[in-house]
């Protein structure tokens with residue numbers, strides 16, 4: 247625990263130093279604010295436009311959450327089907343990998359064309375980017391159960407449903423959470439990418455992605471920086487929420503998810 | 510040493526009724542490997558039969574056939590006059606690694622079988638509590654498997670196999686991962702339970718001493734393909750205790766079986782050379 251605090255303190259010091267260097271450099275080299283504002287200008291933009299920043303932040307968070315939850319639900323359902331019906335898995339699994347290789351920026355405009363701008367289509371972009379890691383990891387966990395454990399269940403006349411839900415699913419939880427952790431990180435990226443295309447019907451009311459586009463068009467570079475910082479914070483929040491959930495559900499029995507400081 | 514003609518049996522037998530009958534069993538895997546070829550022998554009710562043989566001679570395969578977890582290519586296996594699948598409720602299988610579910614506590618691991626068979630909760634919990642006492646695990650009931658030593662895990666696995674009150678036990682190298690002291694202790698406990706419960710047992714091991722100590726008969730399998738090389742009565746009086754291991758008879762029996770086993774192995778070496 248002490249060690250971790252020490253590391254955190256170090257990171258903070260480095261961060262503050264960077265801010266100082268940045269501020270001094272901007273001042274000394276007379277960089278125009280529309281090219282690169284100093285950290286003080288960015289901080290001012292955060293304070294002055296906190297309301298709209300917060301609104302964009304929450305909207306993007308909402309889109310990302312919806313996309314992520316949908317990817318968890320659909321991903322787990324698809325993986326359960328894959329685990330139960332190996333023919334289905336062999337036929338369809340390659341397509342889920344294919345989905346991963348399709349650049350999301352290439353399909354985002356299509357989705358918008360079909361679903362129209364708004365939360366649904368942005369969440370859909372986040373959903374699509376999150377789905378492959380959910381399926382890949384969960385399926386891996388479901389099918390990698392030791393043969394003897396399956397035999398054990400069969401000796402007690404377990405039904406296929408019992409094997410699936412009481413053996414394969416809990417066995418796959420660590421993998422499922424790896425999927426969630428990966429997806430949580432990219433859900434925010436997905437939502438912001440979606441917004442770049444979807445935007446908003448009303449000026450100033452879009453999410454972070456839309457606002458970034460808008461701010462760059464207006465040369466509001468200080469606000470742009472504030473938006474980027476907010477996006478980074480949102481990504482962090484998602485990632486740590488995923489980690490926390492993983493720890494909460496698995497720390498009792500799973501080695502990999504126990505904190506170093508325990509025991 | 511005097512030749513023992515009448516082999517003592519610790520458990521009274523029902524009139525020569527083979528509880529497990531293996532007749533002309535051949536097992537080929539889809540990949541073309543023949544794991545077992547024309548294997549025949551019977552295990553009478555109340556017998557403790559150990560399977561010995563070099564690695565890959567089909568011991569595990571044979572146990573799985575008896576448990577109905579795999580099906581024969583040729584021949585028949587009957588368990589208590591039934592097909593192995595239908596006889597499953599009489600049978601408990603104990604695997605080499607304890608095969609515990611890491612997300613379940615000790616008590617919930619032990620209760621797994623009862624849960625799958627939808628036994629009502631109060632009955633289940635009571636049965637589990639009693640069984641934990643039998644194997645000396647009542648203090649660790651709430652722990653998770655990762656918090657247990659290898660020996661304790663194996664005890665949990667045994668407790669789990671015993672709660673469904675089996676008549677037939679199939680054990681596949683259950684104590685292979687334990688140190689010698691724990692293994693000896695587990696052997697003594699297993700024997701005590703065997704005499705008390707009068708199970709019919711098939712036990713796979715690589716340890717001749719273990720096989721001699723526990724068994725009424727030993728079946729030695731030869732490899733490539735797996736077949737029965739010897740069926741030997743164990744000439745060692747009952748009851749058997751720790752002291753038994755120090756006796757000359759015991760050493761003599763271990764020597765005799767070891768020589769038979771070595772014969773099987775060197776036979777294999779000659780074939781290969």
Ligand SMILES: Nc1ncnc2c1ncn2[C@@H]1O[C@H](COP(=O)(O)OP(=O)(O)OP(=O)(O)O)[C@@H](O)[C@H]1O
Pocket residue numbers: 538539540542543544562563564565566567568569570571
């Ligand atoms: N599922 C399987 N598919 C194909 N071949 C198999 C399978 N299971 C076992 N075999 C083969 O059958 C033979 C017997 O295997 P088995 O596991 O029964 O041996 P064993 O006597 O238990 O060996 P060990 O002492 O190492 O446990 C081996 O050659 C093995 O490779």
Ligand SMILES: [Mg+2]
Pocket residue numbers: 568569570681
């Ligand atoms: Mg084996």
